Amino acid sequence: MARYVMHLAFDDDPRRLAARPAHRDHLRRLKEDGRLVTAGPWADDSGALHVYEVADEAELRAILRDDxxxxxxxxxxxxLKEWTPIL
Known part of the structure:
Protein backbone atom coordinates (compact mmCIF):
# COMPACT_ATOMS: atom_id res chain seq x y z
CA MET A 1 0.00 0.00 0.00
CA ALA A 2 1.06 3.57 -0.64
CA ARG A 3 0.09 6.84 1.01
CA TYR A 4 -0.81 9.84 -1.09
CA VAL A 5 -1.32 13.42 -0.01
CA MET A 6 -3.65 15.56 -2.07
CA HIS A 7 -4.14 19.30 -1.75
CA LEU A 8 -7.30 20.58 -3.44
CA ALA A 9 -8.33 24.15 -4.24
CA PHE A 10 -11.99 25.20 -4.32
CA ASP A 11 -13.91 28.18 -5.61
CA ASP A 12 -17.41 29.26 -4.55
CA ASP A 13 -19.22 27.52 -7.39
CA PRO A 14 -22.73 26.71 -6.11
CA ARG A 15 -22.60 23.33 -7.90
CA ARG A 16 -19.76 22.24 -5.61
CA LEU A 17 -21.62 23.42 -2.55
CA ALA A 18 -24.71 21.48 -3.69
CA ALA A 19 -22.57 18.36 -4.15
CA ARG A 20 -20.92 18.69 -0.73
CA PRO A 21 -23.22 16.26 1.18
CA ALA A 22 -22.68 13.53 -1.43
CA HIS A 23 -18.93 14.28 -1.49
CA ARG A 24 -18.72 13.88 2.29
CA ASP A 25 -20.68 10.61 2.13
CA HIS A 26 -18.18 9.42 -0.47
CA LEU A 27 -15.32 10.30 1.89
CA ARG A 28 -17.00 8.51 4.81
CA ARG A 29 -17.27 5.31 2.76
CA LEU A 30 -13.60 5.56 1.79
CA LYS A 31 -12.65 6.04 5.45
CA GLU A 32 -14.74 3.00 6.45
CA ASP A 33 -13.02 0.97 3.70
CA GLY A 34 -9.60 2.01 5.00
CA ARG A 35 -8.62 3.84 1.82
CA LEU A 36 -8.89 7.35 3.30
CA VAL A 37 -6.68 8.15 6.28
CA THR A 38 -7.97 11.67 6.89
CA ALA A 39 -9.53 14.58 5.04
CA GLY A 40 -10.79 18.04 5.76
CA PRO A 41 -11.18 21.54 4.39
CA TRP A 42 -8.94 24.49 5.12
CA ALA A 43 -10.52 26.76 7.75
CA ASP A 44 -11.34 29.36 5.07
CA ASP A 45 -12.94 26.69 2.78
CA SER A 46 -10.54 27.57 -0.04
CA GLY A 47 -9.61 23.92 -0.44
CA ALA A 48 -8.84 20.74 1.44
CA LEU A 49 -6.19 18.21 2.33
CA HIS A 50 -6.77 14.47 1.88
CA VAL A 51 -4.49 11.58 2.79
CA TYR A 52 -5.19 8.25 1.08
CA GLU A 53 -3.82 4.75 1.59
CA VAL A 54 -4.23 2.90 -1.69
CA ALA A 55 -2.42 0.36 -3.85
CA ASP A 56 -1.20 2.95 -6.34
CA GLU A 57 -2.00 6.23 -8.08
CA ALA A 58 -4.32 4.44 -10.52
CA GLU A 59 -6.56 3.41 -7.60
CA LEU A 60 -6.56 6.98 -6.30
CA ARG A 61 -7.49 8.33 -9.74
CA ALA A 62 -10.41 5.86 -9.84
CA ILE A 63 -11.55 7.12 -6.43
CA LEU A 64 -11.47 10.68 -7.74
CA ARG A 65 -13.52 9.74 -10.81
CA ASP A 66 -16.27 8.52 -8.46
CA ASP A 67 -16.22 11.64 -6.26
CA LEU A 80 -0.96 14.95 -5.60
CA LYS A 81 2.12 13.18 -4.33
CA GLU A 82 3.09 9.86 -2.81
CA TRP A 83 4.12 10.42 0.79
CA THR A 84 6.34 8.43 3.14
CA PRO A 85 5.44 9.33 6.72
CA ILE A 86 8.06 8.54 9.33
CA LEU A 87 5.93 9.10 12.44
Missing amino acids: PYTAVDGYEIVL
Missing part, protein backbone atom coordinates in the same frame (compact mmCIF):
# COMPACT_ATOMS: atom_id res chain seq x y z
CA PRO A 68 -19.35 13.81 -6.65
CA TYR A 69 -17.10 16.90 -6.71
CA THR A 70 -15.48 15.59 -9.90
CA ALA A 71 -18.85 15.47 -11.68
CA VAL A 72 -19.37 19.21 -11.08
CA ASP A 73 -15.74 20.25 -11.67
CA GLY A 74 -15.66 21.23 -7.99
CA TYR A 75 -11.92 21.31 -7.35
CA GLU A 76 -8.47 21.75 -8.77
CA ILE A 77 -5.66 19.44 -7.70
CA VAL A 78 -2.83 21.63 -6.43
CA LEU A 79 -0.67 18.72 -5.28
